[in-house]
Amino acid sequence: MSNQKPQSENQRDIEEGVRTDFRNTMSYGSYLDLDRVLSAQHPVSVPEHHDEMLFIIQHQTSELWLKLMLHELVEARRLLGEDDIGKALKCLARVKHIQKTLTEQWSVLATLTPREYAQFRGFLGSSSGFQSFQYRAVEFILGNKHEGMLKVHEADPKAHELLAKLLHEPGLYDVFLAALARRGYEIPEEILSRDVTKPWTFQEALVPVFKEIYESEDTQWSLYQACEDLVDVEDNFQAWRYRHLRVVQRTIGFKRGTGGSSGVDFLKRALDLTFFPELFAVRTEIGN
């Protein structure tokens, strides 16, 4: 206490034990490979537009969070495959927080005015978020499979390989339904052996299964919780899509997208997609 600077100096002493020499030991920057991360921002506008840095960092941070989200979803799927519902729920809880962060982050980009964006948009060429392989990977594992999307990634073998793998593997929901079948719930065989490369479509036969789970929340708490987590994940995903749509609308209005789509109208149609339709349908059936 006594040999510390007085409060009036308003500066904290560096304690004696604090390490300062990193010539031969691991440091913060070397562990995180910050040299590479922080030298990966390359504005393409000429002369360089001040706001392009915001645009780049918004996308790069989104891609980092998408990377973690996929990592957690793959693990949640593995754990469900091993009937470890409790640990899978832990992963899904993290996924939900990542989604919230991704959605809140739109407010930073919303500070970009239409004119600022128009001043460097031309330099982006035909690049577009539509080409984000990690976003597509997350959509695939959540069940929105689309073989045609692979074509976009033909020039990037690693991305193509990842997406092809996820396309052919069962999604999170497929694996969850198989876990329910192992616990004795009546999941029709056609559903369990479906062609997983196709997008999930509404299956009426699952509604009574979920009704049973929702009506036995006292004894089937973890299954009930898993269902509710999936509903949260879908809700959060839609919230991200909606914020994207609104930010796009306020920055480019109804211009066509750099990726070649109609723009806002194309994005609007994604709001009609659903990952877990039976979990929403069951709500119509629930009484007291």
Ligand code: HEM
């Ligand atoms: C001013 C900012 C942005 C504008 C004007 C914009 C615009 C668009 C447009 C018009 C599309 C449709 C495809 C096309 O024709 O290009 C699109 C798709 C997409 N964008 Fe953005 N975007 C913006 C920011 C972002 C950010 C920050 C991300 C985060 C990663 C992102 C991710 C995506 C994704 C994943 C798609 C594909 C969506 C789907 O398949 O439904 N965008 N964007």
Ligand SMILES: N[C@@H](CC(=O)c1ccccc1NC=O)C(=O)O
């Ligand atoms: N599609 C956007 C361009 C765009 O937003 C973008 C361009 C390059 C890299 C990522 C992008 N983000 C999302 O689509 C546009 O039409 O303005």
